[in-house]
Amino acid sequence: MEPALTRDEVFVVDDSRAVREVVCQHLSRLGCEPIPLSSGASCLAELERRVPAMVLLDLRMEGMQGDEACRRMKAHPNAGSVPVVMLTGASAPHEVMLCSRAGADDFLPKPVEFDALTAKVLAVRAAREHARQGPPPGLGVLLVEGSRSMGSFLGGALEHEGFHVLYARHAVEAEALAVAYGARLDGLVVDVSRSFAFQDGLALARRLQILLPRKPLVLVAGVEEPTDVHSRARELTGEPLLERRLMAPDALVARVLDRLAPGVAPVRAAERVPLFSVVEFTTRCGPVLTGFSSDASPEALFVRTLTPARAGARLSLRVTLAGQRNACAVEALVAWSNPPRRGSAFQGPAGMGLRLERVDTALAAQFQRFVPKALGFSLALPTRSSIF
Template identity: 30%
Template sequence: MTARILVVDDNQLNLDLLNARLTMEYYEVLTAMNGAEALDTLERENIDIVLLDVMMPGIDGFEVCQRIKANPATMDIPVVMVTALDQMEDRVRGLQAGADDFLTKPVNEMQLLARVKSLVRLKMLTDELRLRAHTTRDIAIEELLRNQGKAGHEPAEVLLIDERISVFERFSGIMRGAARLHHVNDPKAGVQAAAEGRFDCAIISADFSDFDPLRVISQLRSLDRTRFLPIILSSDIENDTLIARALELGVNDYVVRPVDPNEFVARLKTQVRRKAYHDGLRSNVAESIELAVTDGLTGLHNRRYLDTHLETLVERAHKRGRALSLLITDIDHFKAVNDTHGHDGGDEVLREFARRLRNQVRGMDLVCRYGGEEFVIVMPDTPALMAAEIAERLRFDIADTPFGLGEGCMEIAVTASLGVATLDSDAGETAANLIKKADTALYEAKAGGRNRVVAKAA
């Protein structure tokens, strides 16, 4: 996962150190030595994340952050303040200015890379949601952007999963008036409560006596109902390895107890506000395109939407030098399903097939019904090898579990053939060529015996 990172610091040595370390991880790094230069760079360049020094001459980091978050064109760019300041009021001030996180000088390398990876994933998801909103044209996106910070007049609903009543009592005192806190002391029951409830944020203990907290996080991220639920990891000690792994699994933030009440409430409000914004984008997208660009049988986007949106994704991939892969899959011998079980049985198979595709991909991936029994998955920021692995996982999931038909629960075996193609940016490949390449790979998979994957790299 690559990204363009803007590092802002008035100390050349600090710039060089961060530049070197991030470049080693294959990030593209741009630098600026003051706030004005940073804001100018953000106007001219596509930036995925900003590492921002606080103490700078002229415009300080707090004001730069406020300007970034006040501008609709840059407000979604994650900002990490890198500072030598250790006063709690400075951290709270930064969070109120819109900072997504803090790193303290000298920067811990593991925390730096873990934070960057986590926030880049968040930026990718936000970009995809906004692109889909723009594709539909009739969504009042600017109104949504103006109102994103107005949500939250009602106290947030927060779930705490922690074995200790003392931790619950402590957080209850901290959040009094800002949130309604719900407590579950068993981690397995906590996952179920999160899936069944309507929470704005979950706080997960890192210190269960006999249960892996990373397992709780992975389960929450694997369920449809909780995939986008903000998660804050709460730990008794600074465990860099655990925290880094948790961030990779999708944790949004972490705190080490004892926590400062003002800082924690500011962090919680950031997560709740961000969730309201993303929920609003999803809601607007869903409502606006339901009739025009949604397949009525499966609930997936249809070919009309794909034809429009794929052009945007290809253009963005070329412009930013990002990988883009596309998968076409076809249900094997689908005519025989219709002939044997009727069109009602065929419709059930199509609906279940679509459901399995949805469950196996990321939130940023686009799943469409291409026509008949053909489906397309577009995977932004996905290189050829990863796309082939995803396709094989999908093929196995379809073939491994029979499809149920009707109330009698009759089961039939279903397999699928899959063709995968990756965009050739060097050749300036078009969306039409990418689909043609994937379709050729699908034809080879079917000709080669079906129930298989054929991949065409760029």
Template identity: 60%
Template sequence: MNAPGSTTREAVFVVDDSRTAREVVRLHLARLGCEPVTLEGGEACLAELARRAPMLILMDLRMERMQGDEVCRAVKSHPAGRNVPVIMFTSAGEPHEVMHCWRAGADDFLPKPVALEALQAKLVAVRNARERAKEGPPKGRRVLLVEGGRFLHTFLGGSLEQEGLHVLYARDAQDAEALAAEHGAQLDGFLVDVSRAPRETLALAARLRDANPKKPLVLLSRAEESGEVLARAQALSGAPLLEKRHLGADELLGRVLSRLTPDRVPLRAAERVPFFTVVEFAPLAGGAALTGFSHDASPEALFVRTLTPAREGTRLSLKVSLAGQRAPCSAEATVVWANSPRAPGAFRAPAGMGLRLERMDPALTQQFVRFVPRTHGFPLTGNPRASGF
């Protein structure tokens, strides 16, 4: 017996109260070289988790005694399960079911009946996650954020992550020094809030500048600063201090990005709003269709959570299912950033992809114009005379 919390690398839990469904998935996993561990329900899953942590948990959402979302919450709160990926089986084309999975902390979903090719893609992504953690985040997108308050962590840090950056969060100057010493060679830029303790954080900024003279340093403040602080910030960063009181949220993020990653066109993540959909995507050039779900949208982008993102730069054909609509909408998009899953590390970034929308059918265009502020419409797929504009 393995010690609690230890990992059997290729073990995969299959949790379903249908014997037939368990057997189908078990055969798929056996063909893919895994050790399937079939479990009849949530109680059996949690009991087995106390014995060993698997590489992956596959679980049906709809079970009689203990619903899959309830089991998922219990898994994610268990010391042995919090870092184990959970993929839920749901009814195809049912956004409300996928939303239940997401709220429970599931990492991805697969529509039923489960196709071997789709299962294999998710499995390969999970297998590769540990190796990607050793490689570290992609070059050019690694940022140290020195927080001055909750605003930076929740809004600005979250927006940077949705723009494709990998963020290393420091609580204060002391924490920043330690993180910079440990990860300095990996970092591509620095963002420092000077408002809480200007003298201390400007001294930190000076040390970061001295140690990394060729990497961008962005300084901002949430308060009104003295002329001395403004002058010192300008001298250190080579640009004026960004003062939140003078800038809207979208403009602040835009200026931060223009200094950190001047060659990237933003997805306007500061303007994103909740926009939950189920997304099936495939390369326009041809290839297998895979699945994910969007949790947010900006006026020109869709942010998709999936363990199997397409490569950056790929043009995709999308089928987008919204709650309350019988037929999926269609769209085309380009992958601006893509993060494959990684084992937990110091840097924060969501597994999935940011999609710049290029064409949408009339139904999806109407939903964007209705629910996403400052959306002005898109070129339409299909017959443009069907437009509601």
């Protein structure tokens, strides 16, 4: 028996009438309200009249290509947060990479497997409830960023560790968020760099500490700070100020994570390789589901997908790296899992962090090839800090 949904509008954008009809019929059986559209231009025009719950968008169409339509949709003031699932004629990495770069949330290879489509639709349907629930316990973080580069770096690293991040760019915003979401916050990270517009990041850190006295407080700096700043930082937290200029990126992230969640081993790999990859994964009894990753690593993988498996689940993966034709077999454990959350103030990517347990020899050889020779690489070696 197929699961029932309350009726949600779903744009089905494909220049093939046959594909539109088949997909729309399945969506109707799920209780959705499919809106068939034959081009990217008609999709963008329809957005001016209504905002759907979800968009299924073919990558290769006559006229405007799907990735361009997706890019414009994500820039639309009313539809930027609408989940977009791209339909691709092949699951080749270069095809899926176009979808990822356009801002797509997920993809489905054609011909569409209806079990996989059903899973994506159900995930989007559940997103509203997840938003009301807020971040999972232990994963809500307020990041007060003194500089755009520091905020982007640390925020992205925290999100890829499964944290849900509230971003504040100045003191007034930081205090307002602390008051509004204090019960959902599990830690605070404050950049005390002197580049702050309000000048004294340490004074802000002290006010936040008073507002949320039992929350871990981590102080970081993007530039060299004088001795008195280091002394005041230690007085506030009992820990040294973390200076980005003195640490390798992974070392800084590891120190921040250790203070936010002591004893939790980070998923972030010590040596990450910037290779795009397509990931197909299955649980013991479920359908084959899809996702993609913008980096690969010998120890871990972040997979962006609307349908992550539960934390603790063991998965069988087929990973196809960019530039490769054949998929590699991988066994992995789900370290953390974030389903999509629509309407939440916290930012956390829909997806999952995986610890790789068994990697076939072909994939191991690719890691060996792309990790810089100065670092070396061996699956038998213990994890060590990266220097790049």
